[in-house]
Amino acid sequence: MRLDPGGTDRELALAVRGWARGLGPRVGDAERAGSLALDVVRELGDLGVLGMTVPERDGGLGASTVAFALVLEELAAAWPSLAVGVSVNSGIVAGSIVRYGTAEQRARWLPALMDGRGLGAFALTEPTSGSDAAALRSSARREGEGWRIRGQKQFITSARYAPLVIALARVGEPEPGRPHAGITAFIVPMDASGVVVGPAESKTGLLASDTSAVGFEDVRVGDDAVLGAVGKGFAIAMAGLDGGRVGIAAQSVGIARAAVARALAYGRERRQFGTPVVEFEGVRFPLARARAEVDAARLLALRAAALRDAGLPFTREAAMAKLFASEAAQRATYDAVQVFGGYGFMREYEIERYARDARATTIYEGTSEVQRLVIARSLLSAA
Protein backbone atom coordinates (compact mmCIF):
# COMPACT_ATOMS: atom_id res chain seq x y z
CA MET A 1 0.00 0.00 0.00
CA ARG A 2 1.22 3.46 -0.83
CA LEU A 3 1.29 5.76 2.16
CA ASP A 4 0.73 8.74 -0.08
CA PRO A 5 -2.13 8.31 -2.57
CA GLY A 6 -1.27 8.53 -6.24
CA GLY A 7 -1.27 11.74 -8.23
CA THR A 8 -4.63 11.30 -9.92
CA ASP A 9 -6.44 10.40 -6.69
CA ARG A 10 -4.93 13.43 -5.00
CA GLU A 11 -5.77 15.70 -7.94
CA LEU A 12 -9.41 14.63 -7.88
CA ALA A 13 -9.56 15.44 -4.16
CA LEU A 14 -7.87 18.81 -4.67
CA ALA A 15 -10.37 19.68 -7.41
CA VAL A 16 -13.19 18.99 -4.96
CA ARG A 17 -11.40 21.07 -2.33
CA GLY A 18 -11.29 23.94 -4.81
CA TRP A 19 -15.00 23.58 -5.55
CA ALA A 20 -15.86 23.36 -1.84
CA ARG A 21 -14.01 26.64 -1.19
CA GLY A 22 -16.65 28.31 -3.35
CA LEU A 23 -19.55 27.09 -1.19
CA GLY A 24 -19.15 30.12 1.10
CA PRO A 25 -22.32 31.21 2.87
CA ARG A 26 -24.41 28.49 1.23
CA VAL A 27 -23.27 26.08 3.96
CA GLY A 28 -24.46 28.21 6.86
CA ASP A 29 -27.68 29.15 5.05
CA ALA A 30 -28.55 25.50 4.36
CA GLU A 31 -27.74 24.44 7.92
CA ARG A 32 -29.98 27.18 9.31
CA ALA A 33 -32.74 26.25 6.85
CA GLY A 34 -32.31 22.56 7.71
CA SER A 35 -32.28 21.48 4.09
CA LEU A 36 -29.81 20.87 1.34
CA ALA A 37 -30.15 23.24 -1.63
CA LEU A 38 -30.52 20.95 -4.62
CA ASP A 39 -28.41 23.25 -6.79
CA VAL A 40 -25.41 22.10 -4.74
CA VAL A 41 -26.26 18.48 -5.51
CA ARG A 42 -26.59 19.40 -9.19
CA GLU A 43 -23.13 20.98 -9.08
CA LEU A 44 -21.72 17.79 -7.59
CA GLY A 45 -23.30 15.90 -10.47
CA ASP A 46 -21.77 18.29 -13.01
CA LEU A 47 -18.42 18.03 -11.27
CA GLY A 48 -18.52 14.26 -11.63
CA VAL A 49 -18.38 13.53 -7.89
CA LEU A 50 -21.65 11.60 -7.70
CA GLY A 51 -20.63 9.15 -10.42
CA MET A 52 -17.02 8.78 -9.43
CA THR A 53 -17.43 5.26 -8.00
CA VAL A 54 -19.42 4.05 -11.01
CA PRO A 55 -17.39 2.27 -13.73
CA GLU A 56 -16.82 4.05 -17.02
CA ARG A 57 -18.89 1.40 -18.86
CA ASP A 58 -21.89 2.58 -16.82
CA GLY A 59 -21.22 6.26 -17.50
CA GLY A 60 -19.25 7.00 -14.36
CA LEU A 61 -15.68 7.96 -13.66
CA GLY A 62 -14.39 4.57 -12.51
CA ALA A 63 -12.28 6.17 -9.79
CA SER A 64 -10.82 4.14 -6.96
CA THR A 65 -12.24 3.76 -3.47
CA VAL A 66 -9.09 5.56 -2.28
CA ALA A 67 -9.97 8.56 -4.47
CA PHE A 68 -13.56 8.48 -3.20
CA ALA A 69 -12.37 8.45 0.42
CA LEU A 70 -10.12 11.46 -0.25
CA VAL A 71 -13.01 13.30 -1.92
CA LEU A 72 -15.36 12.53 0.99
CA GLU A 73 -12.73 13.89 3.38
CA GLU A 74 -12.67 17.14 1.39
CA LEU A 75 -16.46 17.40 1.31
CA ALA A 76 -16.70 16.71 5.05
CA ALA A 77 -14.00 19.25 5.89
CA ALA A 78 -16.17 21.84 4.14
CA TRP A 79 -19.64 20.52 4.90
CA PRO A 80 -20.28 17.29 6.79
CA SER A 81 -24.02 17.26 5.94
CA LEU A 82 -23.18 17.10 2.26
CA ALA A 83 -20.52 14.43 2.72
CA VAL A 84 -22.87 11.93 4.36
CA GLY A 85 -25.43 12.29 1.56
CA VAL A 86 -22.73 11.69 -1.06
CA SER A 87 -21.32 8.75 0.89
CA VAL A 88 -24.70 7.04 0.96
CA ASN A 89 -25.59 7.93 -2.65
CA SER A 90 -22.34 7.09 -4.37
CA GLY A 91 -20.92 4.58 -1.90
CA ILE A 92 -23.76 2.38 -0.71
CA VAL A 93 -26.60 2.93 -3.19
CA ALA A 94 -24.74 3.30 -6.49
CA GLY A 95 -22.11 0.82 -5.28
CA SER A 96 -24.74 -1.85 -4.57
CA ILE A 97 -26.39 -1.37 -7.97
CA VAL A 98 -23.01 -1.51 -9.73
CA ARG A 99 -22.06 -4.69 -7.88
CA TYR A 100 -25.35 -6.59 -7.84
CA GLY A 101 -27.50 -4.96 -10.53
CA THR A 102 -28.27 -6.40 -13.95
CA ALA A 103 -27.21 -4.47 -17.06
CA GLU A 104 -30.80 -3.23 -17.35
CA GLN A 105 -30.89 -2.08 -13.72
CA ARG A 106 -27.56 -0.31 -14.06
CA ALA A 107 -28.66 1.48 -17.21
CA ARG A 108 -32.02 2.43 -15.71
CA TRP A 109 -31.06 3.58 -12.21
CA LEU A 110 -27.43 4.72 -12.16
CA PRO A 111 -27.93 7.93 -14.20
CA ALA A 112 -30.33 9.21 -11.51
CA LEU A 113 -27.62 8.72 -8.90
CA MET A 114 -24.93 10.44 -10.97
CA ASP A 115 -26.52 13.48 -12.62
CA GLY A 116 -27.33 15.47 -9.49
CA ARG A 117 -31.12 15.32 -9.63
CA GLY A 118 -30.99 14.01 -6.05
CA LEU A 119 -29.19 11.71 -3.66
CA GLY A 120 -30.10 8.03 -3.44
CA ALA A 121 -31.30 6.48 -0.17
CA PHE A 122 -30.71 3.15 1.53
CA ALA A 123 -33.51 1.84 3.75
CA LEU A 124 -32.40 -0.82 6.20
CA THR A 125 -33.07 0.59 9.68
CA GLU A 126 -36.57 0.22 11.16
CA PRO A 127 -38.16 1.59 14.34
CA THR A 128 -37.49 -1.71 16.13
CA SER A 129 -34.33 -2.86 14.33
CA GLY A 130 -31.16 -0.75 14.36
CA SER A 131 -27.97 -2.58 15.20
CA ASP A 132 -29.93 -5.84 15.01
CA ALA A 133 -30.64 -5.19 11.33
CA ALA A 134 -31.66 -8.76 10.53
CA ALA A 135 -34.68 -8.41 12.82
CA LEU A 136 -36.39 -6.18 10.26
CA ARG A 137 -40.16 -6.53 9.90
CA SER A 138 -40.77 -5.07 6.44
CA SER A 139 -42.16 -7.72 4.14
CA ALA A 140 -42.39 -8.39 0.41
CA ARG A 141 -45.05 -10.76 -0.88
CA ARG A 142 -45.42 -12.23 -4.31
CA GLU A 143 -48.25 -10.67 -6.25
CA GLY A 144 -48.70 -11.81 -9.84
CA GLU A 145 -45.49 -11.08 -11.75
CA GLY A 146 -44.17 -8.73 -9.09
CA TRP A 147 -44.02 -7.89 -5.41
CA ARG A 148 -45.99 -5.99 -2.80
CA ILE A 149 -43.79 -4.29 -0.17
CA ARG A 150 -45.09 -3.29 3.26
CA GLY A 151 -43.12 -1.82 6.13
CA GLN A 152 -41.80 1.18 7.96
CA LYS A 153 -38.21 2.42 7.72
CA GLN A 154 -36.55 4.86 10.11
CA PHE A 155 -33.70 7.43 9.99
CA ILE A 156 -33.30 7.24 6.21
CA THR A 157 -30.60 9.64 4.98
CA SER A 158 -31.65 11.88 2.03
CA ALA A 159 -35.17 10.36 1.84
CA ARG A 160 -36.54 13.78 0.89
CA TYR A 161 -34.02 14.25 -1.94
CA ALA A 162 -33.91 10.70 -3.22
CA PRO A 163 -34.94 9.66 -6.73
CA LEU A 164 -34.81 6.04 -5.56
CA VAL A 165 -34.31 3.94 -2.48
CA ILE A 166 -32.85 0.50 -1.96
CA ALA A 167 -35.26 -1.05 0.53
CA LEU A 168 -34.62 -4.24 2.48
CA ALA A 169 -37.69 -6.40 3.11
CA ARG A 170 -38.24 -10.03 4.03
CA VAL A 171 -39.73 -12.52 1.62
CA GLY A 172 -41.48 -15.29 3.57
CA GLU A 173 -41.52 -15.73 7.33
CA PRO A 174 -38.55 -15.33 9.71
CA GLU A 175 -36.84 -18.64 10.37
CA PRO A 176 -35.61 -19.60 13.83
CA GLY A 177 -31.82 -19.64 13.88
CA ARG A 178 -31.58 -17.92 10.46
CA PRO A 179 -32.44 -14.31 11.23
CA HIS A 180 -31.48 -12.99 7.80
CA ALA A 181 -33.39 -15.63 5.85
CA GLY A 182 -35.54 -14.19 3.11
CA ILE A 183 -34.20 -10.63 3.36
CA THR A 184 -34.25 -9.17 -0.15
CA ALA A 185 -33.08 -5.83 -1.59
CA PHE A 186 -35.52 -3.94 -3.85
CA ILE A 187 -34.85 -0.85 -5.94
CA VAL A 188 -37.88 1.36 -5.47
CA PRO A 189 -38.44 4.73 -7.19
CA MET A 190 -39.51 7.30 -4.63
CA ASP A 191 -42.47 8.34 -6.79
CA ALA A 192 -43.92 4.80 -6.70
CA SER A 193 -47.44 4.69 -5.36
CA GLY A 194 -47.44 3.90 -1.63
CA VAL A 195 -44.00 5.31 -0.81
CA VAL A 196 -44.58 7.84 1.97
CA VAL A 197 -41.81 10.06 3.35
CA GLY A 198 -42.46 11.09 6.94
CA PRO A 199 -41.62 14.48 8.45
CA ALA A 200 -37.90 15.29 8.62
CA GLU A 201 -36.33 14.36 11.94
CA SER A 202 -35.16 17.23 14.14
CA LYS A 203 -31.54 16.33 14.85
CA THR A 204 -28.60 17.50 16.98
CA GLY A 205 -26.29 17.91 14.00
CA LEU A 206 -26.03 17.38 10.24
CA LEU A 207 -29.01 19.70 10.03
CA ALA A 208 -28.94 20.15 6.25
CA SER A 209 -28.83 16.40 5.66
CA ASP A 210 -32.32 14.99 5.51
CA THR A 211 -33.17 12.15 7.88
CA SER A 212 -36.74 10.94 7.56
CA ALA A 213 -38.93 7.92 8.02
CA VAL A 214 -40.06 6.15 4.85
CA GLY A 215 -43.24 4.10 4.79
CA PHE A 216 -43.94 1.40 2.20
CA GLU A 217 -47.71 1.08 2.09
CA ASP A 218 -48.41 -1.80 -0.27
CA VAL A 219 -45.89 -0.59 -2.81
CA ARG A 220 -46.07 -2.68 -5.97
CA VAL A 221 -42.88 -3.29 -7.93
CA GLY A 222 -41.95 -5.70 -10.71
CA ASP A 223 -39.53 -8.58 -10.63
CA ASP A 224 -36.99 -6.22 -12.17
CA ALA A 225 -36.88 -4.31 -8.85
CA VAL A 226 -35.12 -7.19 -7.09
CA LEU A 227 -31.43 -6.34 -6.62
CA GLY A 228 -29.33 -9.49 -6.66
CA ALA A 229 -31.30 -12.60 -5.78
CA VAL A 230 -34.35 -13.10 -3.60
CA GLY A 231 -33.22 -13.91 -0.07
CA LYS A 232 -29.70 -12.52 -0.59
CA GLY A 233 -30.43 -8.97 0.54
CA PHE A 234 -28.73 -9.18 3.91
CA ALA A 235 -25.38 -9.90 2.28
CA ILE A 236 -25.94 -6.92 -0.04
CA ALA A 237 -26.73 -4.71 2.95
CA MET A 238 -23.68 -5.87 4.87
CA ALA A 239 -21.39 -5.38 1.86
CA GLY A 240 -22.90 -1.93 1.38
CA LEU A 241 -22.24 -1.09 5.02
CA ASP A 242 -18.61 -2.22 4.74
CA GLY A 243 -18.10 0.34 1.98
CA GLY A 244 -20.25 2.87 3.83
CA ARG A 245 -18.01 2.57 6.88
CA VAL A 246 -14.98 3.61 4.83
CA GLY A 247 -17.05 6.61 3.75
CA ILE A 248 -17.97 7.57 7.32
CA ALA A 249 -14.35 7.09 8.39
CA ALA A 250 -13.34 9.53 5.64
CA GLN A 251 -16.12 11.92 6.70
CA SER A 252 -14.82 11.76 10.29
CA VAL A 253 -11.28 12.51 9.09
CA GLY A 254 -12.56 15.56 7.21
CA ILE A 255 -14.47 16.84 10.24
CA ALA A 256 -11.51 16.34 12.57
CA ARG A 257 -9.08 17.92 10.11
CA ALA A 258 -11.27 20.99 9.69
CA ALA A 259 -11.71 21.33 13.46
CA VAL A 260 -7.95 21.23 14.05
CA ALA A 261 -7.31 23.75 11.25
CA ARG A 262 -9.90 26.15 12.60
CA ALA A 263 -8.65 25.80 16.16
CA LEU A 264 -5.08 26.48 15.02
CA ALA A 265 -6.10 29.56 13.06
CA TYR A 266 -8.15 30.90 15.94
CA GLY A 267 -5.47 30.06 18.50
CA ARG A 268 -2.91 32.07 16.56
CA GLU A 269 -5.13 35.14 16.57
CA ARG A 270 -6.67 34.92 20.03
CA ARG A 271 -4.49 36.57 22.65
CA GLN A 272 -4.75 36.06 26.39
CA PHE A 273 -2.26 37.15 29.04
CA GLY A 274 -0.48 39.11 26.30
CA THR A 275 0.26 36.20 24.00
CA PRO A 276 -1.50 34.11 21.32
CA VAL A 277 -3.18 31.18 23.07
CA VAL A 278 -1.32 28.67 20.85
CA GLU A 279 1.74 29.55 22.90
CA PHE A 280 0.21 27.72 25.86
CA GLU A 281 0.95 24.04 26.28
CA GLY A 282 -2.66 23.49 27.32
CA VAL A 283 -3.69 24.46 23.79
CA ARG A 284 -0.75 22.93 21.92
CA PHE A 285 -0.89 19.43 23.34
CA PRO A 286 -4.53 18.62 22.50
CA LEU A 287 -4.03 19.99 18.98
CA ALA A 288 -0.88 17.95 18.52
CA ARG A 289 -2.67 14.80 19.64
CA ALA A 290 -5.67 15.59 17.43
CA ARG A 291 -3.46 16.09 14.39
CA ALA A 292 -1.69 12.79 15.03
CA GLU A 293 -5.07 11.09 15.28
CA VAL A 294 -6.29 12.71 12.05
CA ASP A 295 -3.32 11.23 10.21
CA ALA A 296 -3.74 7.83 11.86
CA ALA A 297 -7.46 7.80 11.04
CA ARG A 298 -6.78 8.75 7.42
CA LEU A 299 -4.25 5.96 7.05
CA LEU A 300 -6.75 3.44 8.48
CA ALA A 301 -9.45 4.68 6.09
CA LEU A 302 -7.13 4.56 3.09
CA ARG A 303 -5.91 1.07 4.04
CA ALA A 304 -9.50 -0.21 4.05
CA ALA A 305 -10.15 1.61 0.75
CA ALA A 306 -6.99 0.18 -0.85
CA LEU A 307 -7.96 -3.36 0.21
CA ARG A 308 -11.36 -2.87 -1.37
CA ASP A 309 -9.76 -1.61 -4.58
CA ALA A 310 -7.54 -4.70 -4.61
CA GLY A 311 -10.59 -6.95 -4.29
CA LEU A 312 -9.44 -8.20 -0.88
CA PRO A 313 -11.56 -8.63 2.27
CA PHE A 314 -11.82 -5.37 4.18
CA THR A 315 -14.70 -5.81 6.63
CA ARG A 316 -12.45 -5.74 9.71
CA GLU A 317 -10.31 -2.89 8.38
CA ALA A 318 -13.40 -0.82 7.51
CA ALA A 319 -14.76 -1.35 11.03
CA MET A 320 -11.39 -0.36 12.54
CA ALA A 321 -11.20 2.77 10.39
CA LYS A 322 -14.77 3.78 11.20
CA LEU A 323 -14.34 3.11 14.92
CA PHE A 324 -11.08 4.99 15.29
CA ALA A 325 -11.85 7.89 12.95
CA SER A 326 -15.30 8.61 14.37
CA GLU A 327 -14.04 8.56 17.96
CA ALA A 328 -11.00 10.67 17.02
CA ALA A 329 -13.44 13.19 15.54
CA GLN A 330 -15.19 13.44 18.93
CA ARG A 331 -11.92 14.24 20.67
CA ALA A 332 -10.73 16.64 17.97
CA THR A 333 -13.96 18.64 17.88
CA TYR A 334 -14.19 18.70 21.69
CA ASP A 335 -10.67 20.09 21.95
CA ALA A 336 -11.26 22.55 19.12
CA VAL A 337 -14.29 23.98 20.94
CA GLN A 338 -12.13 24.28 24.08
CA VAL A 339 -9.55 26.32 22.14
CA PHE A 340 -12.29 28.71 21.07
CA GLY A 341 -13.47 29.02 24.69
CA GLY A 342 -16.76 30.85 25.05
CA TYR A 343 -16.81 31.67 21.35
CA GLY A 344 -16.69 27.95 20.61
CA PHE A 345 -20.09 27.59 22.19
CA MET A 346 -21.60 30.28 19.96
CA ARG A 347 -23.29 29.50 16.66
CA GLU A 348 -21.52 32.44 15.02
CA TYR A 349 -18.25 30.48 15.04
CA GLU A 350 -18.82 27.35 13.03
CA ILE A 351 -16.69 25.16 15.26
CA GLU A 352 -19.71 24.11 17.32
CA ARG A 353 -21.33 22.80 14.12
CA TYR A 354 -18.41 20.45 13.52
CA ALA A 355 -18.74 19.21 17.11
CA ARG A 356 -22.47 18.56 16.66
CA ASP A 357 -21.97 16.95 13.25
CA ALA A 358 -19.18 14.71 14.53
CA ARG A 359 -21.50 13.17 17.11
CA ALA A 360 -23.41 11.20 14.49
CA THR A 361 -20.31 9.48 13.17
CA THR A 362 -19.99 7.08 16.12
CA ILE A 363 -23.63 6.06 15.63
CA TYR A 364 -24.65 5.69 12.00
CA GLU A 365 -23.43 2.95 9.65
CA GLY A 366 -23.05 0.87 12.82
CA THR A 367 -22.32 2.25 16.29
CA SER A 368 -18.84 2.09 17.79
CA GLU A 369 -20.07 -0.87 19.80
CA VAL A 370 -21.10 -2.70 16.61
CA GLN A 371 -17.68 -1.93 15.08
CA ARG A 372 -16.01 -3.50 18.13
CA LEU A 373 -18.25 -6.55 17.70
CA VAL A 374 -17.27 -6.84 14.03
CA ILE A 375 -13.56 -6.50 14.84
CA ALA A 376 -13.74 -8.93 17.77
CA ARG A 377 -15.69 -11.50 15.74
CA SER A 378 -13.09 -11.31 13.00
CA LEU A 379 -10.25 -11.72 15.50
CA LEU A 380 -11.89 -14.72 17.11
CA SER A 381 -12.74 -16.41 13.82
CA ALA A 382 -9.14 -16.00 12.66
CA ALA A 383 -7.72 -17.55 15.84
Place this chain on the structure above:
Amino acid sequence: MKFLVCLKQVPDSTVRVKVGGDRRSIAAEGITWSISPYDEYAIELALERKDADASTVVSVVTVGPARSRDALRQALAMGCDDATLVTSEADLSALDVAKALAAVVNEAKPDVVLCGKQASDDDQGLVGPALAEALGWPHVGMLTKLVPGASGLELWREVEGGHEVWSAAPPVVALVHKSEKEPRYPSLPGIMKAKRKEIPEKDLASCGVTPGAPRPEVALMDLPPQRGQGKVWKLDGDAKGVAEQVAKALREEAKVV
Protein backbone atom coordinates in the same frame (compact mmCIF):
# COMPACT_ATOMS: atom_id res chain seq x y z
CA MET B 1 -14.15 29.49 -34.44
CA LYS B 2 -10.75 28.75 -33.01
CA PHE B 3 -9.44 30.33 -29.82
CA LEU B 4 -5.92 30.28 -28.46
CA VAL B 5 -5.58 31.30 -24.82
CA CYS B 6 -2.12 32.31 -23.60
CA LEU B 7 -1.65 31.61 -19.93
CA LYS B 8 1.01 31.95 -17.28
CA GLN B 9 1.62 29.82 -14.24
CA VAL B 10 2.02 32.01 -11.16
CA PRO B 11 2.15 31.50 -7.38
CA ASP B 12 -1.35 30.68 -6.13
CA SER B 13 -3.13 33.66 -4.60
CA THR B 14 -3.30 31.82 -1.26
CA VAL B 15 0.51 31.53 -1.06
CA ARG B 16 2.28 33.69 1.48
CA VAL B 17 5.17 34.93 -0.65
CA LYS B 18 8.64 35.21 0.83
CA VAL B 19 11.56 37.14 -0.67
CA GLY B 20 14.46 34.95 -1.82
CA GLY B 21 18.03 35.16 -0.52
CA ASP B 22 19.12 37.29 -3.51
CA ARG B 23 16.45 39.90 -2.64
CA ARG B 24 15.62 40.10 -6.34
CA SER B 25 13.18 37.22 -6.60
CA ILE B 26 10.71 35.31 -4.50
CA ALA B 27 11.67 32.12 -2.63
CA ALA B 28 10.34 29.30 -4.80
CA GLU B 29 10.34 26.56 -2.14
CA GLY B 30 6.95 25.31 -1.04
CA ILE B 31 4.99 27.44 -3.52
CA THR B 32 1.71 26.15 -4.92
CA TRP B 33 1.43 27.20 -8.56
CA SER B 34 -1.79 28.06 -10.40
CA ILE B 35 -3.04 29.64 -13.59
CA SER B 36 -2.95 33.43 -13.28
CA PRO B 37 -6.48 34.61 -12.38
CA TYR B 38 -7.01 36.87 -15.43
CA ASP B 39 -5.90 33.99 -17.65
CA GLU B 40 -8.54 31.81 -15.97
CA TYR B 41 -11.14 34.41 -16.94
CA ALA B 42 -9.81 34.25 -20.51
CA ILE B 43 -10.21 30.47 -20.52
CA GLU B 44 -13.75 30.81 -19.17
CA LEU B 45 -14.69 33.32 -21.93
CA ALA B 46 -13.40 30.95 -24.59
CA LEU B 47 -15.09 27.90 -23.05
CA GLU B 48 -18.39 29.78 -22.91
CA ARG B 49 -18.17 30.14 -26.71
CA LYS B 50 -17.49 26.41 -26.88
CA ASP B 51 -20.55 25.76 -24.68
CA ALA B 52 -22.64 27.80 -27.15
CA ASP B 53 -21.14 26.19 -30.27
CA ALA B 54 -19.61 22.73 -29.95
CA SER B 55 -17.54 23.22 -33.11
CA THR B 56 -15.46 25.86 -31.30
CA VAL B 57 -11.89 24.78 -30.56
CA VAL B 58 -10.10 26.17 -27.51
CA SER B 59 -6.33 25.71 -27.35
CA VAL B 60 -3.98 26.89 -24.63
CA VAL B 61 -0.30 27.74 -24.67
CA THR B 62 2.26 28.87 -22.15
CA VAL B 63 5.91 29.82 -22.21
CA GLY B 64 7.64 28.84 -19.01
CA PRO B 65 9.54 26.23 -17.02
CA ALA B 66 8.63 22.53 -17.13
CA ARG B 67 6.34 22.86 -14.11
CA SER B 68 4.04 25.02 -16.28
CA ARG B 69 2.76 21.75 -17.75
CA ASP B 70 0.54 21.46 -14.65
CA ALA B 71 -1.17 24.74 -15.51
CA LEU B 72 -1.84 23.50 -19.05
CA ARG B 73 -3.17 20.24 -17.62
CA GLN B 74 -5.53 22.24 -15.42
CA ALA B 75 -6.77 24.18 -18.45
CA LEU B 76 -7.39 20.88 -20.28
CA ALA B 77 -9.30 19.62 -17.22
CA MET B 78 -11.49 22.74 -17.40
CA GLY B 79 -12.45 21.71 -20.95
CA CYS B 80 -9.84 23.11 -23.33
CA ASP B 81 -9.12 20.91 -26.34
CA ASP B 82 -5.35 20.94 -26.65
CA ALA B 83 -2.26 22.54 -25.17
CA THR B 84 1.26 23.52 -26.18
CA LEU B 85 4.18 24.08 -23.83
CA VAL B 86 7.11 26.24 -24.88
CA THR B 87 9.76 25.45 -22.30
CA SER B 88 12.23 27.93 -20.96
CA GLU B 89 13.69 27.56 -17.50
CA ALA B 90 15.13 31.09 -17.76
CA ASP B 91 13.13 34.12 -16.67
CA LEU B 92 12.37 35.71 -20.04
CA SER B 93 11.59 39.28 -21.01
CA ALA B 94 8.00 40.03 -22.02
CA LEU B 95 9.20 40.65 -25.59
CA ASP B 96 10.86 37.23 -25.87
CA VAL B 97 7.72 35.56 -24.46
CA ALA B 98 5.59 37.46 -26.99
CA LYS B 99 7.85 36.39 -29.86
CA ALA B 100 7.63 32.74 -28.80
CA LEU B 101 3.85 32.98 -28.49
CA ALA B 102 3.66 34.62 -31.93
CA ALA B 103 5.42 31.59 -33.42
CA VAL B 104 2.81 29.28 -31.86
CA VAL B 105 -0.02 31.54 -33.06
CA ASN B 106 1.34 31.57 -36.60
CA GLU B 107 1.39 27.79 -36.59
CA ALA B 108 -2.00 27.24 -34.91
CA LYS B 109 -3.76 30.01 -36.88
CA PRO B 110 -6.50 30.81 -34.35
CA ASP B 111 -9.22 33.36 -35.05
CA VAL B 112 -8.94 34.90 -31.61
CA VAL B 113 -6.03 35.06 -29.18
CA LEU B 114 -7.02 35.74 -25.59
CA CYS B 115 -4.64 36.70 -22.79
CA GLY B 116 -5.30 37.78 -19.25
CA LYS B 117 -4.79 41.53 -19.05
CA GLN B 118 -1.83 40.99 -16.72
CA ALA B 119 -0.25 38.17 -14.74
CA SER B 120 -0.70 38.29 -10.99
CA ASP B 121 3.00 37.70 -10.24
CA ASP B 122 4.52 40.83 -11.78
CA ASP B 123 1.39 42.76 -12.87
CA GLN B 124 3.29 44.20 -15.86
CA GLY B 125 0.63 43.58 -18.52
CA LEU B 126 3.19 43.66 -21.32
CA VAL B 127 2.92 40.31 -23.09
CA GLY B 128 -0.55 40.74 -24.63
CA PRO B 129 0.10 44.07 -26.37
CA ALA B 130 3.59 42.89 -27.41
CA LEU B 131 2.06 39.74 -28.94
CA ALA B 132 -0.45 41.82 -30.93
CA GLU B 133 2.42 43.96 -32.15
CA ALA B 134 4.53 40.93 -33.08
CA LEU B 135 1.61 39.46 -35.03
CA GLY B 136 0.51 42.74 -36.52
CA TRP B 137 -3.02 42.04 -35.30
CA PRO B 138 -5.54 44.48 -33.80
CA HIS B 139 -5.64 44.52 -30.03
CA VAL B 140 -8.47 45.19 -27.57
CA GLY B 141 -7.97 45.50 -23.81
CA MET B 142 -10.19 45.18 -20.72
CA LEU B 143 -12.46 42.54 -22.29
CA THR B 144 -15.41 41.36 -20.19
CA LYS B 145 -17.58 39.63 -22.78
CA LEU B 146 -17.20 38.25 -26.25
CA VAL B 147 -20.07 37.36 -28.60
CA PRO B 148 -20.35 36.77 -32.33
CA GLY B 149 -21.66 39.87 -34.10
CA ALA B 150 -22.82 40.85 -37.57
CA SER B 151 -19.38 42.11 -38.57
CA GLY B 152 -17.26 39.54 -36.80
CA LEU B 153 -16.99 39.73 -33.04
CA GLU B 154 -18.56 41.99 -30.44
CA LEU B 155 -15.94 42.77 -27.85
CA TRP B 156 -17.32 44.18 -24.61
CA ARG B 157 -14.93 46.32 -22.60
CA GLU B 158 -15.24 47.69 -19.12
CA VAL B 159 -14.73 51.45 -18.93
CA GLU B 160 -15.24 53.91 -16.12
CA GLY B 161 -18.91 53.84 -15.13
CA GLY B 162 -20.09 51.54 -17.90
CA HIS B 163 -18.99 49.51 -20.88
CA GLU B 164 -18.20 49.87 -24.56
CA VAL B 165 -18.87 47.38 -27.34
CA TRP B 166 -16.20 47.23 -30.04
CA SER B 167 -16.37 45.13 -33.14
CA ALA B 168 -13.49 43.41 -34.87
CA ALA B 169 -13.07 40.96 -37.69
CA PRO B 170 -10.78 38.08 -36.73
CA PRO B 171 -7.94 37.63 -36.29
CA VAL B 172 -7.68 39.69 -33.15
CA VAL B 173 -5.84 39.71 -29.82
CA ALA B 174 -7.93 40.58 -26.77
CA LEU B 175 -6.86 41.01 -23.17
CA VAL B 176 -9.37 39.79 -20.63
CA HIS B 177 -10.31 41.74 -17.52
CA LYS B 178 -12.97 39.32 -16.26
CA SER B 179 -15.79 37.07 -17.34
CA GLU B 180 -19.46 37.29 -16.39
CA LYS B 181 -19.27 33.86 -14.79
CA GLU B 182 -16.54 32.83 -12.42
CA PRO B 183 -14.06 30.46 -14.12
CA ARG B 184 -15.38 26.91 -13.99
CA TYR B 185 -13.80 24.26 -11.78
CA PRO B 186 -12.08 21.37 -13.50
CA SER B 187 -14.56 18.49 -13.41
CA LEU B 188 -13.39 15.09 -12.22
CA PRO B 189 -13.99 13.50 -15.66
CA GLY B 190 -12.13 16.50 -17.12
CA ILE B 191 -9.13 15.74 -14.91
CA MET B 192 -9.16 12.09 -15.99
CA LYS B 193 -9.42 13.06 -19.68
CA ALA B 194 -6.69 15.67 -19.34
CA LYS B 195 -4.38 12.98 -17.94
CA ARG B 196 -4.64 11.08 -21.20
CA LYS B 197 -3.90 14.03 -23.49
CA GLU B 198 -0.45 14.60 -24.90
CA ILE B 199 1.00 18.07 -24.41
CA PRO B 200 3.51 18.76 -27.18
CA GLU B 201 6.62 20.64 -26.10
CA LYS B 202 8.68 23.17 -28.02
CA ASP B 203 11.79 25.09 -27.13
CA LEU B 204 12.60 28.71 -27.85
CA ALA B 205 14.91 27.81 -30.74
CA SER B 206 12.11 25.97 -32.56
CA CYS B 207 10.03 29.14 -32.16
CA GLY B 208 12.85 31.13 -33.75
CA VAL B 209 13.56 33.04 -30.53
CA THR B 210 17.01 33.79 -29.20
CA PRO B 211 16.47 35.27 -25.75
CA GLY B 212 18.10 38.58 -25.13
CA ALA B 213 15.59 41.31 -25.85
CA PRO B 214 16.42 44.43 -23.84
CA ARG B 215 14.70 44.45 -20.48
CA PRO B 216 14.86 46.19 -17.15
CA GLU B 217 16.16 44.10 -14.25
CA VAL B 218 14.70 43.83 -10.77
CA ALA B 219 17.12 45.72 -8.52
CA LEU B 220 15.48 45.01 -5.17
CA MET B 221 12.48 43.11 -3.89
CA ASP B 222 11.22 43.78 -0.41
CA LEU B 223 8.13 43.18 1.68
CA PRO B 224 6.28 46.13 3.20
CA PRO B 225 7.65 47.10 6.61
CA GLN B 226 6.01 45.36 9.54
CA ARG B 227 3.22 47.43 10.97
CA GLY B 228 3.70 48.69 14.49
CA GLN B 229 1.30 47.68 17.22
CA GLY B 230 -1.95 49.55 17.50
CA LYS B 231 -2.87 51.52 20.56
CA VAL B 232 -6.18 51.36 22.40
CA TRP B 233 -7.42 54.55 24.02
CA LYS B 234 -9.96 54.24 26.76
CA LEU B 235 -12.08 57.32 26.21
CA ASP B 236 -14.88 58.50 28.43
CA GLY B 237 -17.57 61.08 28.01
CA ASP B 238 -20.25 61.95 25.49
CA ALA B 239 -19.81 61.74 21.71
CA LYS B 240 -18.50 65.32 21.44
CA GLY B 241 -15.97 64.79 24.20
CA VAL B 242 -14.77 61.50 22.70
CA ALA B 243 -14.48 63.09 19.24
CA GLU B 244 -12.35 65.90 20.69
CA GLN B 245 -10.04 63.41 22.39
CA VAL B 246 -9.70 61.38 19.17
CA ALA B 247 -8.97 64.51 17.12
CA LYS B 248 -6.35 65.59 19.65
CA ALA B 249 -4.69 62.16 19.64
CA LEU B 250 -4.67 62.04 15.83
CA ARG B 251 -3.09 65.49 15.66
CA GLU B 252 -0.62 65.38 18.53
CA GLU B 253 0.30 61.69 18.87
CA ALA B 254 -0.30 60.09 15.46
CA LYS B 255 0.38 63.38 13.65
CA VAL B 256 -1.87 62.41 10.77
CA VAL B 257 -4.23 65.42 10.80
